[in-house]
Amino acid sequence: MRLIFRWLRENLFSTWYNTLLTVLVIWFLWVAFSGLFQWAVRDAVWSGGAAACQQARQLAQAEGRSWGACWTVIPENLKLFLAGTYPAGELWRIWVCVYISAAMLGLSAGVWRGLVRDVVVALGAAALVLLVLPFSWTERLWMFGIVLALVVPLGLRWVARSRIPRVRWILGGGWLALPILVVWLIGGGGPLPKVESTQWGGLMLTVLLAVIGIVASFPLGVLLALGRQSTLPIVRWFSILYIEIVRGVPLITVIFMASLMLPLFLPGHLRIDQALRAMIAFTLFTAAYIAENVRGGLQSISRGQIEAAQALGLSHWLTTLFIVLPQALRAVIPANVGQFISLFKDTSLVFVAALLDLFNIGRSILANPQWLGTDREVLLFVAFVYWVFTYAMAHLSRRLETILGVGER
Amino acid sequence: MSEEIIICRDVHKWFGDFHVLRGVTTTVRKGEVVVICGPSGSGKSTFIRTLNRLEEHQRGQIIIDGIELTHDIKNIEAIRREIGMVFQSFNLFPHLTVLQNVTLAPIWVRKMKRSEAEDLAMQLLARVGIAEQAHKYPAQLSGGQQQRVAIARALAMQPKIMLFDEPTSALDPEMIKEVLDVMRELARSGMTMIVITHEMGFAREVADRIIFFDQGRIVEENTPDEFFKNPQHERTKLFLSQILHH
Ligand SMILES: Nc1ncnc2c1ncn2[C@@H]1O[C@H](COP(=O)(O)OP(=O)(O)OP(=O)(O)O)[C@@H](O)[C@H]1O
Ligand SMILES: [Mg+2]
Numbered sequence: 001m002r003l004i005f006r007w008l009r010e011n012l013f014s015t016w017y018n019t020l021l022t023v024l025v026i027w028f029l030w031v032a033f034s035g036l037f038q039w040a041v042r043d044a045v046w047s048g049g050a051a052a053c054q055q056a057r058q059l060a061q062a063e064g065r066s067w068g069a070c071w072t073v074i075p076e077n078l079k080l081f082l083a084g085t086y087p088a089g090e091l092w093r094i095w096v097c098v099y100i101s102a103a104m105l106g107l108s109a110g111v112w113r114g115l116v117r118d119v120v121v122a123l124g125a126a127a128l129v130l131l132v133l134p135f136s137w138t139e140r141l142w143m144f145g146i147v148l149a150l151v152v153p154l155g156l157r158w159v160a161r162s163r164i165p166r167v168r169w170i171l172g173g174g175w176l177a178l179p180i181l182v183v184w185l186i187g188g189g190g191p192l193p194k195v196e197s198t199q200w201g202g203l204m205l206t207v208l209l210a211v212i213g214i215v216a217s218f219p220l221g222v223l224l225a226l227g228r229q230s231t232l233p234i235v236r237w238f239s240i241l242y243i244e245i246v247r248g249v250p251l252i253t254v255i256f257m258a259s260l261m262l263p264l265f266l267p268g269h270l271r272i273d274q275a276l277r278a279m280i281a282f283t284l285f286t287a288a289y290i291a292e293n294v295r296g297g298l299q300s301i302s303r304g305q306i307e308a309a310q311a312l313g314l315s316h317w318l319t320t321l322f323i324v325l326p327q328a329l330r331a332v333i334p335a336n337v338g339q340f341i342s343l344f345k346d347t348s349l350v351f352v353a354a355l356l357d358l359f360n361i362g363r364s365i366l367a368n369p370q371w372l373g374t375d376r377e378v379l380l381f382v383a384f385v386y387w388v389f390t391y392a393m394a395h396l397s398r399r400l401e402t403i404l405g406v407g408e409r
Numbered sequence: 410m411s412e413e414i415i416i417c418r419d420v421h422k423w424f425g426d427f428h429v430l431r432g433v434t435t436t437v438r439k440g441e442v443v444v445i446c447g448p449s450g451s452g453k454s455t456f457i458r459t460l461n462r463l464e465e466h467q468r469g470q471i472i473i474d475g476i477e478l479t480h481d482i483k484n485i486e487a488i489r490r491e492i493g494m495v496f497q498s499f500n501l502f503p504h505l506t507v508l509q510n511v512t513l514a515p516i517w518v519r520k521m522k523r524s525e526a527e528d529l530a531m532q533l534l535a536r537v538g539i540a541e542q543a544h545k546y547p548a549q550l551s552g553g554q555q556q557r558v559a560i561a562r563a564l565a566m567q568p569k570i571m572l573f574d575e576p577t578s579a580l581d582p583e584m585i586k587e588v589l590d591v592m593r594e595l596a597r598s599g600m601t602m603i604v605i606t607h608e609m610g611f612a613r614e615v616a617d618r619i620i621f622f623d624q625g626r627i628v629e630e631n632t633p634d635e636f637f638k639n640p641q642h643e644r645t646k647l648f649l650s651q652i653l654h655h
Contacts, residue, residue, distance in 0.1 A: 307463050308500035308559075312514035312566060313490040322513060326504050404504075 043068025047134070049076055050370045073374045074381050075134070077365050081381075084201015084356050090193070094204055095142055097182045099149045104178060106153035108171055115403055117154075119396070124150045179212055187273075197275030201356040203385060205275070209357065210344040213282035217343075218336070220283065221290025222329070226320065228295055239291070246288035252349050255281045259353035278350045286343050293335040297328030330404050337397035341390045358382055414439045414474050414570060414601055415460065421468035422455060429455050430466065431625040442602045444612040447622030448648060453605045456622070457572045460603070461492045474569060490518060493563030497575040499555045501547035501562070507534065508543040511562045519566065526565070533561040537591045553584030557591055571595065573604040609652060613637060621645050
């Protein structure tokens with residue numbers, strides 16, 4: 001108690017003008033946030049469906065006071081937010097994807113430790129927090145499965161590392177195959193009934209578009225950056241042309257063109273579905289920006305580094321692979337992660353290709369007369385989900401920088 | 410005498426219009442230690458960099474261990490494998506540990522097994538006196554230690570010739586000795602060395618021959634005794650008086 005008083009006196013009330021400032025700030029915060037607090041917490045409706053919100057609103061109107069937030073719109077539409085109009089009977093396929101990814105992460109954390117393990121711990125903690133929220137018991141069971149999928153393989157690490165030779169290579173291959181497996185599981189084909197990508201939606205679609213966009217655009221961007229510095233004129237001119245054209249066009253037109261014009265370029269019998277077209281558009285677009293970032297990194301490598309490698313007899317390719325790229329890519333982690341964060345948020349532009357990602361599912365819920373007037377709740381929730389993901393990406397990138405920065409201290 | 414491992418005949422080089430090397434002719438025998446000195450901008454660095462083709466010469470002939478340096482990239486890579494180089498600014502790879510710096514080229518260029526390369530690297534690091542730093546990153550070492558890693562890295566390719574371009578000029582005085590000691594030991598072991606340096610004590614003690622460069626030419630070439638006692642040219646005398654009296 002004494003300590004608290006001392007801290008208050010030293011930090012908030014040390015002089016008369018500091019005291020004045022403190023009082024002013026508290027007053028300002030009260031004015032700014034008391035209304036928000038009343039709306040978001042005190043008067044809010046947390047459960048009971050659309051009817052409960054209507055009742056509360058009518059009551060408030062009758063009494064002539066303002067009404068509170070209708071948070072129940074979120075749990076009532078949770079399935080839409082998470083998976084869009086994906087057929088309910090096939091939802092297990094998405095869970096399987098989540099489980100496989102979680103298990104892969106857990107296993108990787110066991111083998112590689114370091115950053116991956118922190119990710120696993122953070123995800124496991126997040127899943128545990130979700131368990132506390134008022135979900136039904138079956139949903140909680142599904143979620144608890146995630147925790148298990150993350151943690152159990154972590155425990156298997158000793159077995160994996162000592163018994164299976166080249167476990168890292170196998171895992172690496174697994175990660176490469178994962179996007180294909182996920183797209184197949186979600187889209188169907190073969191024994192699985194097909195689910196048209198117009199039915200994919202919500203957070204699942206957002207994450208899918210972003211992850212595939214990131215995974216595919218990164219190597220493409222690196223190749224373009226190297227191509228731009230190539231001594232072969234054709235390669236160099238192609239790279240420059242590509243980068244400059246794509247950077248001169250707004251993303252929304254690239255998505256439009258991919259969804260309208262891609263079919264023109266391809267033979268008639270080869271129909272690519274909408275989501276895949278959007279993925280291609282995001283990949284091609286982001287790759288140009290990644291290429292420019294990486295080029296900056298390549299130019300930051302000093303001549304001496306390259307000469308030292310040459311003097312050791314390393315060929316051009318070995319020098320690029322072992323000396324230039326690792327240093328260049330590390331230098332541009334912040335810029336590239338910034339690019340990936342914008343990609344994640346820009347996935348909301350897929351509505352021009354008639355797809356409903358998280359944001360656009362939110363808009364479609366608002367179009368339902370039942371949920372009229374819940375714009376603020378829905379938008380806040382959607383913004384919060386975007387924020388959680390982008391913040392996690394930014395945080396990971398900083399961790400990655402420190403871990404990879406050991407040599408630079 | 411023993412065989413000639415480096416032969417230069419009338420080597421010329423231009424940077425644009427600027428004539429940097431104006432007909433350098435000399436030979437270096439196996440096991441010989443040659444010190445090159447001369448005023449700043451006289452083309453010393455440019456000359457030794459033509460020996461492993463970091464710079465291209467435009468006229469004349471350079472023959473290393475029987476192979477002539479031409480545009481043929483295979484020849485260039487073959488010759489670079491036989492020549493180690495140590496730079497003034499170390500140029501260690503900052504993203505790799507000391508051990509990885511030393512093993513990279515043996516593994517990927519010499520196709521050595523990783524375990525063999527690591528054994529060799531540890532031997533070399535012990536030889537230059539920093540085996541205990543093997544798992545640190547270059548930025549965690551002092552300048553003198555970094556330069557010794559650079560020497561070990563070059564030696565790991567088991568070269569026949571070592572080139573040093575002012576290896577101690579970027580070092581604090583107390584670290585110069587530790588690097589010169591390593592070079593002295595290397596010279597004694599019979600390595601063929603070409604060293605650009607202003608350390609005249611080192612030159613007098615270790616060199617078999619001193620080459621004096623001025624304006625892209627070899628002005629004078631002699632044994633250390635003769636070079637310091639009886640400099641032949643005015644330019645050499647001036648240079649020596651400047652360098653010995655400061
Ligand atoms: N890449 C280059 N392009 C143009 N001129 C160059 C280049 N490298 C060196 N020079 C010029 O060539 C001349 C010789 O340079 P060099 O580095 O060989 O001199 P040096 O004898 O090693 O001098 P120092 O003792 O200062 O290292 C200098 O005048 C320098 O400015
Ligand atoms: Mg020089």
